[in-house]
Amino acid sequence: MAPGTRLAGKVAIVTGGASGFGRGIATKFVQEGANVIIADLSAEAGQALAKELQCNFTLADVTKRDCWEHLLKVAIDNFKQLDIVVNNAGITYPNKATADVTDKDFDLVMNVNVKSIYLSTNILLPYFLENKKPACFITVASTAGVRPRPRLTWYNASKAAAINATKTMAVEYGPQQIRFNSVSPVIGTTGMTHLFLGKPDTEENRKQFLSVVPLGRGSTPSDVANACCYLASEEAAFITGVNIEVDGGRCV
Ligand SMILES: NC(=O)c1ccc[n+]([C@@H]2O[C@H](COP(=O)([O-])OP(=O)(O)OC[C@H]3O[C@@H](n4cnc5c(N)ncnc54)[C@H](O)[C@@H]3O)[C@@H](O)[C@H]2O)c1
Incomplete structure (x- = not known):
């Protein structure tokens, strides 16, 4: 699609922007004129993409408070503002029986998929409130948070928590024009697919998951990026508290 100006003048943090859906979101946001900060644990992939897109890469572990403080500083030092935060970084333990889940598995999904959202808002909301500027948070959740499948109990629960927290904050901060979707x-x-499947990511192994998608395929980075771009843009100025299922009808 031709480059546009839907996010011109905006500054966006995209977590997990080095790979998969986040890579698609960072690419789309740059194409639409945003100044993007890719925040990722993976230095090699993040730096390579930032070079390609001519945007900022900041090494970050989104489960750490000081990383969020640093990301805000990077935004202000480089661009003098921050407008959009896409909490996309996510993780799962491999598909397994719930009885076999370990404390480490549980802590991993809750830290990366939920605590990161808590930290992002805990640190960035005071900045947005002080500046009295419209702002927007986007969470990349999952159909798993709405229509869970077996053997991924705590991943599914982490995504349900992410969706619920996003809706709660939409209600709480609507009066301050801070949108949450x-x-x-x-x-x-993506890099995570083999973990969801619990086996190698092949066409054959994906069949069972895709058989329940009415449109007959999986989500692509550009499907996800297009939805995020809409939510981040002025076109969605009156949209808050929604969870857009980019799922070919899976959740119907
Ligand atoms: N792949 C799928 O089928 C699928 C389906 C539904 C939802 N999702 C969600 O999409 C989001 C993106 O995942 P993806 O599928 O593109 O996976 P991916 O593994 O390709 O990308 C995830 C990125 O997040 C980064 N990351 C992981 N932990 C981090 C941390 N603590 N701090 C900073 N960066 C970190 C990784 O380095 C990686 O670049 C996740 O929230 C995931 O739960 C994925």
């Missing part, structure tokens, strides 16, 4: 993809082909 989420986007829920169905399974796609």
